[in-house]
Amino acid sequence: GEDVEQSLFLSVREGDSSVINCTYTDSSSTYLYWYKQEPGAGLQLLTYIFSNMDMKQDQRLTVLLNKKDKHLSLRIADTQTGDSAIYFCAEKGSNYQLIWGAGTKLIIKP
Amino acid sequence: DTAVSQTPKYLVTQMGNDKSIKCEQNLGHDTMYWYKQDSKKFLKIMFSYNNKELIINETVPNRFSPKSPDKAHLNLHINSLELGDSAVYFCASSQEVTGLRRGYTFGSGTRLTVV
Numbered sequence: 254g255e256d257v258e259q260s261l262f263l264s265v266r267e268g269d270s271s272v273i274n275c276t277y278t279d280s281s282s283t284y285l286y287w288y289k290q291e292p293g294a295g296l297q298l299l300t301y302i303f304s305n306m307d308m309k310q311d312q313r314l315t316v317l318l319n320k321k322d323k324h325l326s327l328r329i330a331d332t333q334t335g336d337s338a339i340y341f342c343a344e345k346g347s348n349y350q351l352i353w354g355a356g357t358k359l360i361i362k363p
Numbered sequence: 364d365t366a367v368s369q370t371p372k373y374l375v376t377q378m379g380n381d382k383s384i385k386c387e388q389n390l391g392h393d394t395m396y397w398y399k400q401d402s403k404k405f406l407k408i409m410f411s412y413n414n415k416e417l418i419i420n421e422t423v424p425n426r427f428s429p430k431s432p433d434k435a436h437l438n439l440h441i442n443s444l445e446l447g448d449s450a451v452y453f454c455a456s457s458q459e460v461t462g463l464r465r466g467y468t469f470g471s472g473t474r475l476t477v478v
Contacts, residue, residue, distance in 0.1 A: 286466045290404075295367075295453055295469035339404055343466075350396075350419055351467065353406045 259342050259354040266362050271329040273357045275342030280323060286351065287316065287327045288341040296341060299327070329359075337361050366390050369454045369470035376444055377478055384439045384473045386454030394418075395437035396467065397429060398453040406453075412437050444477045451475070 259275040277285065283304050288296040302309045302316045302325070309316045315328040329336055339356040346352040369386045376382055388395060396419075397409040410429040411419035417429070426442040441448060451474050455467040 284466075288466070293472075295471040296406075296455075296467075297469070298466045301466055341406070350408055350411065356404045356406075358404075 257342055257344055257352050257354040259340075259357045261355060262358050262360065264360040264362060265332050267332060267334060269332055271327075271332045271336065271359055273327045273329075273340050273342075273359065275325040275327075275354055277323050277325065277342070277344045277352070279344055279346060279352070280320070284345045285318065285325050286341075286343040286345075287314075287325075288343060290339045290341065290356070292338075299340075332359075332361055334361050334363075367454055367456055367468050367470040369452075369473050371473060372471065373474050373476075375476045375478060378444055378446060380444050381440070381442045382444060382475075383441070384452055384454075384475075386437050386439070386470060388435055388454075388456040388468070390456060390458070390468060392456035392458050392468070393434060394457045394459075395431065395434075396455040396457075397437065397439050398455060399423075400451045400453060400472070402450070410437075410439075441475075444475075446477050449475055449477045 256278045265271045284301050286301045287299045289299045290296045300311055302318050313330045317326045339358050341356045342354040343351040367388045394413045396411045399407045408421055409423050412431040414434050415431045428440045430438045451472045453472050454470040457467045
């Protein structure tokens with residue numbers, strides 16, 4: 254069935270790069286997404302990538318897609334304390350819904 | 364000018380009570396959703412409506428009943444609340460049913476605590 258997996262925690266030092274990884278199972282997915290959830294808030298769309306792209310860059314964010322390995326990553330350059338949040342990977346599944354990963358909590362060390 | 368707004372933000376109630384959570388979107392989106400996020404932050408879809416018509420109805424207890432009076436509103440009514448219903452409930456909306464290019468827009472959540 255459709256499944257999205259990501260590790261639950263990532264700890265990085267302020268100023269370093271963070272790389273959050275995600276694997277998915279549906280090779281026919283057209284869109285893949287990264288969402289950010291700050292404490293006590295809803296989910297906010299950070300970025301998305303279309304399946305015919307390998308990479309997408311937006312300021313400090315870089316998304317890499319490896320379709321062969323069904324692997325998606327989100328790199329945050331120069332990680333700041335404001336980047337502390339839970340990051341959800343999602344793929345467009347069947348039946349009009351998004352299939353969600355469990356979320357990766359990004360912890361920033363000073 | 365909030366895009367997806369849900370009320371109330373917090374709801375504390377006793378077991379056995381009936382409660383409703385309201386959601387409204389002013390984005391002109393065609394599809395609306397209810398999600399449940401448990402204490403481990405796992406997201407589970409509950410319902411989805413497209414133009415007031417139910418299109419996703421996942422396995423949830425029939426104590427949960429969605430109501431969509433128009434395409435801008437999707438309310439969630441819960442009967443006979445149980446301790447296990449405690450969670451954060453998110454409303455979301457999207458523009459395309461099949462494309463989902465822009466993903467979902469989420470409300471800020473309703474934290475339900477059943478005591």
